[in-house]
Amino acid sequence: xxxxxxxxxxxxxxxxxxxxxxxxxxxxxxxxxxxxxxxxxxxxxxxxxxxxxxxxxxxxxxxxxxxxxxxxxxxxxxxxxxxxxxxxxxxxxxxxxxxxxxxxxxxxxxxxxxxxxxxxxxxxxxxxxxxxxxxxxxxxxxxxxxxxxxxxxxxxxxxxxxxxxxxxxxxxxxxxxxxxxxxxxxxxxxxxxxxxxxxxxxxxxxxxxxxxxxxxxxxxxxxxxxxxxxxxxxxxxxxxxxxxxxxxxxxxxxxxxxxxxxxxxxxxxxxxxxxxxxxxxxxxxxxxxxxxxxxxxxxxxxxxxxxxxxxxxxxxxxxxx
Amino acid sequence: xxxxxxxxxxxxxxxxxxxxxxxxxxxxxxxxxxxxxxxxxxxxxxxxxxxxxxxxxxxxxxxxxxxxxxxxxxxxxxxxxxxxxxxxxxxxxxxxxxxxxxxxxxxxxxxxxxxxxxxxxxxxxxxxxxxxxxxxxxxxxxxxxxxxxxxxxxxxxxxxxxxxxxxxxxxxxxxxxxxxxxxxxxxxxxxxxxxxxxxxxxxxxxxxxxxxxxxxxxxxxxxxxxxxxxxxxxxxxxxxxxxxxxxxxxxxxxxxxxxxxxxxxxxxxxxxxxxxxxxxxxxxxxxxxxxxxxxxxxxxxxxxxxxxxxxxxxxxxxxxxxxxxxxxxxxxxxxxxxxxxxxxxxxxxxxxxxxxxxxxxxxxxxxxxxxxxxxxxxxxxxxxxxxxxxxxxxxxxxxxxxxxxxxxxxxxxxxxxxxxxxxxx
Numbered sequence: 001x002x003x004x005x006x007x008x009x010x011x012x013x014x015x016x017x018x019x020x021x022x023x024x025x026x027x028x029x030x031x032x033x034x035x036x037x038x039x040x041x042x043x044x045x046x047x048x049x050x051x052x053x054x055x056x057x058x059x060x061x062x063x064x065x066x067x068x069x070x071x072x073x074x075x076x077x078x079x080x081x082x083x084x085x086x087x088x089x090x091x092x093x094x095x096x097x098x099x100x101x102x103x104x105x106x107x108x109x110x111x112x113x114x115x116x117x118x119x120x121x122x123x124x125x126x127x128x129x130x131x132x133x134x135x136x137x138x139x140x141x142x143x144x145x146x147x148x149x150x151x152x153x154x155x156x157x158x159x160x161x162x163x164x165x166x167x168x169x170x171x172x173x174x175x176x177x178x179x180x181x182x183x184x185x186x187x188x189x190x191x192x193x194x195x196x197x198x199x200x201x202x203x204x205x206x207x208x209x210x211x212x213x214x215x216x217x218x219x220x221x222x223x224x225x226x227x228x229x230x231x232x233x234x235x236x237x238x239x240x241x242x243x244x245x246x247x248x249x250x251x252x253x254x255x256x257x258x259x260x261x262x263x264x265x266x267x268x269x270x271x272x273x274x275x276x277x278x279x280x281x282x283x284x285x286x287x288x289x290x291x292x293x294x295x296x297x298x299x300x301x302x303x304x305x306x307x308x309x310x311x312x313x314x315x316x317x318x319x320x321x
Numbered sequence: 322x323x324x325x326x327x328x329x330x331x332x333x334x335x336x337x338x339x340x341x342x343x344x345x346x347x348x349x350x351x352x353x354x355x356x357x358x359x360x361x362x363x364x365x366x367x368x369x370x371x372x373x374x375x376x377x378x379x380x381x382x383x384x385x386x387x388x389x390x391x392x393x394x395x396x397x398x399x400x401x402x403x404x405x406x407x408x409x410x411x412x413x414x415x416x417x418x419x420x421x422x423x424x425x426x427x428x429x430x431x432x433x434x435x436x437x438x439x440x441x442x443x444x445x446x447x448x449x450x451x452x453x454x455x456x457x458x459x460x461x462x463x464x465x466x467x468x469x470x471x472x473x474x475x476x477x478x479x480x481x482x483x484x485x486x487x488x489x490x491x492x493x494x495x496x497x498x499x500x501x502x503x504x505x506x507x508x509x510x511x512x513x514x515x516x517x518x519x520x521x522x523x524x525x526x527x528x529x530x531x532x533x534x535x536x537x538x539x540x541x542x543x544x545x546x547x548x549x550x551x552x553x554x555x556x557x558x559x560x561x562x563x564x565x566x567x568x569x570x571x572x573x574x575x576x577x578x579x580x581x582x583x584x585x586x587x588x589x590x591x592x593x594x595x596x597x598x599x600x601x602x603x604x605x606x607x608x609x610x611x612x613x614x615x616x617x618x619x620x621x622x623x624x625x626x627x628x629x630x631x632x633x634x635x636x637x638x639x640x641x642x643x644x645x646x647x648x649x650x651x652x653x654x655x656x657x658x659x660x661x662x663x664x665x666x667x668x669x670x671x672x673x674x675x676x677x678x679x680x681x682x683x684x685x686x687x688x689x690x691x692x693x694x695x696x697x698x699x700x701x702x703x704x705x706x707x708x709x710x711x712x713x714x715x716x717x718x719x720x721x722x723x724x725x726x727x728x729x730x731x732x733x734x735x736x737x738x739x740x741x742x743x744x745x746x
Contacts, residue, residue, distance in 0.1 A: 020522075099638065120524040121594035122640040142642070143524030179524055207527065211518035 005127055013312045015127045015136045018145040019186035027190055031155050033308035033321055034301070037077070045304055050311045050319050051080035054111040059101075059126075060139070061087045061117040066275060066299065067139050067149070071114050074306035083110075098122070099129060106131050111317055112310065113137070120144035120179075135313040137306075143179050149274050150183035152305040154191060156298050157229055160270050164191040168226050170265070171214070172199045173233035173255060173282050176206045176244075180274045181233055189213045199223035200255065203244040220255050224264035232257055232273045235282045248281050258284045262292065270294045323365050324348050325740060326358075330370025330701060334377065335670050336678040336690030345375055347697040350740030354693060366742065368735055370701050376673045377689050378410025378698035378736060379654065380680035382500070382578055383554050384629040385647070386412070386443070387718075388434060390419025395631040395718035400651070401440035403716035405744035407651045408700035408733040409627075411680075411688060413500075416448040417475040423448035423459045425467035432468050442698070442738060444470035444684070446500060449488050453477040458488055462495050470684055471552070473500035476601065482539060489549035498684065502554045503536035503561070504602070513642045515603040519588040526642055528603050530558040537561050541568050544575055552683050553577040555628050557602035558609045562616035569621065576683045577621070579613050580628035581657045582648055584666075586610075586723060596637040596644035597723040600628075614666040617675060624679040625672075627654045631719020649719030652710075656729035659704060663730070669704075697740035706732040 004021040008014045013026065037045050056075045058068055068084065075082045087101065098117075105113070112135045115123045120142030127136040140146040154164075161167055169188055175181045175198050188196050196214045198205065210216055217223035224230065235251065245251050257271065271283075271293045279285045288295060311321045325347040332355060333340050343356040353359045381404070387395040404412055414431060416422035422431070428445045435443035447464030449472045451457045461472055472492050479485040492499050512528035514520040520527035537553060541564065544551045553565065556579050565577045582600065587610050591598040598604060616622040630647025637644050658672040667675075681689025688698050708714055709728050736744035 098640075117640070119640040119642055120526075121642065124594045125640045141524075141640070143526075145524070182522070182524055206521035207516045207529070208518045208521055212522060 008316050012315055013309070014316055016147055016309050016313055017123050017127055017136065017138045019147050019150055019183050019190060022190065024190050024192065027151070027154065027187060030151055030305065030308050030312065031158055033312060034155055034304040037304045037307050045077055045307070047077050047079065049079045050321065051075070051078040051314055054080045054314060054317070054319070055083065055109060056080045056112040056114060056310065057083045057085060057105055057110050058114045059085050059087060059105070059116070061115075061122070062140070063088060064116055064140070067116065070299070070302035071139060071306055074303050074310060077303065078307055078311055098126070102126055102130060106134065110134060112314065114139050116140045118142055133317055135317065137309060137313060140179055143177050143182070145183045146179040147183045147187075148302070148306050148309055149180050150187040151309065152298060152302045153184060153231070153272060153274070154187050155301045155305050156272065156294055157270070159297070159301075160294060161228060164188070164193050167193045167228045168195040168197065169193055169229040169231060170197045170199055170223055170227045171231045171233065172220065172223070172257065174204045174235050174239060175200050175209060175233070176204045177236065177239070178233050182212070184231060185212050185214055197223055197227070201245070204239070220257075220261055221264045224261065227265040228269055230257065230262070230265055230269055230271045232271065232283050234274065234276065235278055237278070252281055256280070256282055256284060257287050259286050259290065262287055272298060275299065322349055323740065324362060325366045325368065325697070325737070325742070326362070326364035327368045327370050327375055327699065327701065330373050330375035332375045332691065333670060333673050334691040335674040336377075337692060339691070340670065345691060345699065347699070347737070347740050350697055352691050352693050352695050352697050355691060368701065370734075373701050373703050373734055375699065375701050377677040377691055378700045378738065379408050379676040380411040380684070380686070380689055381409050381627050381629070381651070381654070382413045382552070382624060382680050382683065383415060383580070383626040384412045384651070385415050385417070385631070387631060394633045394636065397434045397438040397440070399716070399718040400629070400631060401435070401438045401443075403651045405440065405736045405738070406716045406733060407654055408702060408736050409651055409654065410698035410700070410736060410738045411442040411444065411686065413470060413684070414443055414445045415475045416446050416473055417453060417477065421448050421452050422446065422464070422469070423451050423453070425460065425463040428464055428467035428469050440738065440743065444468065446470060447472045449474040449492070449499065450479060450484070455479040455484065458491055461492055461497055465495055465497055471498035471500045473502070476502060476504065478506040482543070485540070486543055486547060489543050489547040489551075493547050493549035498550045498552055500552045500554055501540050503533050503540060505532045505536040508532035508535065513599060513603065513646070514591070515588045515605045517588055517606060519591060519593075523593050530560060530605070533558055533602055534560045534564060537564055541573060541575065544573050551575045554626065555580045555583070555602060556613065556622065557583050557605050559612035562612045562621055565616070566621045576623040578624040578626045578680075579617065579622050580650070581625050581654050582650060582723070584610060584614055584617070584661060585657055594641045595723070596639070596641055597648070597721055597725065599637075599641060599644050599646045600648055601646040614661065617661075618667045618671060623675065623683060625654070625658060625675040627651045629717075631717050632721045634720070637721050647721065648723065649717045649721045651717060652715060653722060653724055653729065655702060655733060656731040659731035697737055699735070699737040700733060701735040702731060702733045704731050706730070708732050
């Protein structure tokens with residue numbers, strides 16, 4: 001059982017570490033709050049004073065341009081002060097422990113940490129160790145979770161499909177190493193989709209993957225039947241050299257999404273990808289840039305959704321949403 | 322002459338087929354008589370064991386007491402005190418000490434530290450290979466002469482099967498027991514949790530059962546080839562129990578133990594990312610736990626060990642995969658054994674056998690029983706006394722137990738080592 005340190009005594013969001021333990025109502029509240037930040041006429045995102053005077057630290061122990069940038073933009077649109085710390089080149093390189101880094105930043109009167117780390121459980125650990133007034137947002141920990149990515153994807157799906165209950169969603173590619181996949185699957189199941197299907201060779205599926213609440217398929221064409229949402233995952237190049245796959249070309253042949261293969265899904269299926277894309281490895285350019293692709297909308301939606309999560313997590317600290 | 326009289330306890334000594342209420346008489350560090358005082362006996366010390374159980378002191382095949390290069394985690398002084406309070410009178414020390422137990426001088430130094438801690442019955446296990454690097458044989462004969470009771474490569478890999486074969490042949494030449502914690506490193510692949518639903522959900526690097534069972538199968542084949550006596554330590558899966566059962570039936574001279582926590586905890590009990598549950602081999606499934614319990618009841622698994630691994634707080638403070646593995650477990654050995662009895666998985670006699678007679682037999686020690694003439698290693702315990710694990714009751718320097726804060730049933734009241742009272746509640 002996941003100890004739900006994410007919610008405070010009133011059941012309100014305090015940390016955002018994983019989708020696990022959050023109910024449908026709360027996920028829907030995040031999506032609704034995010035929608036309220038978007039100007040309906042032009043799709044622009046308003047600047048609001050919700051987190052004025054608050055300090056948010058982007059604590060990135062792993063490189064990421066897009067995630068860090070959208071978090072930074074989201075924080076600025078909430079009028080917070082933002083500090084970006086790229087720890088791979090900073091204190092831990094000097095032998096400072098994770099905990100010491102956190103303690104030092106705490107001493108600088110920080111209100112929120114946005115954490116990305118290469119080890120599963122790191123964000124959870126930081127949330128347990130920080131001072132009680134500080135909120136922690138998980139921006140990706142090891143292979144465990146990337147819950148803000150999952151929520152911006154849910155937001156994008158809702159924009160296009162409305163109701164979740166009839167949707168069949170395929171998650172394709174490297175499920176084994178993907179924190180995105182784990183969070184997507186939890187979010188989709190919490191929001192009550194009809195089916196989540198994972199499509200991958202056995203080498204890229206974790207043990208007992210069906211216990212995550214998915215059906216399993218090893219063939220892309222078969223697996224795409226009746227699918228409303230196609231979620232592609234990034235394939236790290238180093239998977240080729242670790243005997244998980246024979247090579248890029250065979251992978252692309254079997255599991256790469258092309259226009260031809262996309263025809264097996266429903267005609268109005270949307271294509272998603274958390275980025276960055278490996279064109280010609282997991283997805284063909286024609287599909288990535290095609291009319292069914294919503295990949296760039298996912299990026300735009302990241303700002304409003306991350307604003308919503310940050311603002312909601314700071315309610316206990318005086319923010320009113 | 323010193324004489325100790327343990328009165329009115331329920332004496333359980335499976336080795337001698339004894340289970341009745343009565344007295345134990347100890348003279349000059351040895352068991353002098355049971356139930357009837359030897360002639361001219363006059364007690365210097367009387368221990369009232371009314372309502373309690375009197376049995377041989379426990380023998381623990383797998384412990385780590387830290388000290389030397391790890392004294393920040395624990396010391397011989399702190400851990401032998403914990404052992405005494407847990408009824409453990411004999412401990413084997415895994416060879417991954419710092420420095421590694423691969424030279425006679427280190428074994429002698431450890432024996433010396435044990436003496437100084439007032440707890441002489443510590444038997445070092447010698448390193449199977451130099452520096453535990455798995456490449457060159459250690460000086461096993463010298464290690465044996467310096468007091469090492471067996472050899473093992475602890476948790477470190479042996480480079481290939483040819484080296485393992487040679488090491489086992491050489492150990493067999495000197496009649497040394499090889500203690501093996503089976504683990505195929507290429508398969509365990511820096512994992513930290515059982516390869517199953519929980520590791521999948523939390524994205525933890527995982528260890529399949531096959532990492533254990535393949536290594537086990539290899540060592541069984543080599544036991545046949547080399548004639549080396551092999552003891553398999555800390556088994557964790559169902560298939561391992563089946564393989565040991567088959568090997569014994571086939572006639573191989575092998576034995577096996579299980580760490581007590583493996584009989585009580587599974588992957589589902591893990592509080593996610595709580596490093597107290599980070600152990601190797603990892604906590605497995607309900608089916609594995611059930612099979613391990615059955616294996617103990619049927620005798621396929623010979624003995625119980627604590628696999629005691631005390632840690633300092635820092636070692637367990639971090640994101641789960643980055644923390645050190647291991648549980649501080651001497652003090653939960655008895656109550657967790659009694660819990661198996663309470664749950665009707667083993668009898669009390671079987672539990673005591675697995676902590677006394679069986680490990681003595683595996684190690685070739687003349688102990689683990691209350692036989693007249695044996696060294697008086699005795700444990701007296703109250704089988705129904707409830708206590709809480711907290712900083713007042715806990716003796717080990719390592720606070721790393723998943724049972725912290727919980728209530729336990731069964732507590733040692735007296736521990737005697739060679740006729741000397743080393744603990745009384």
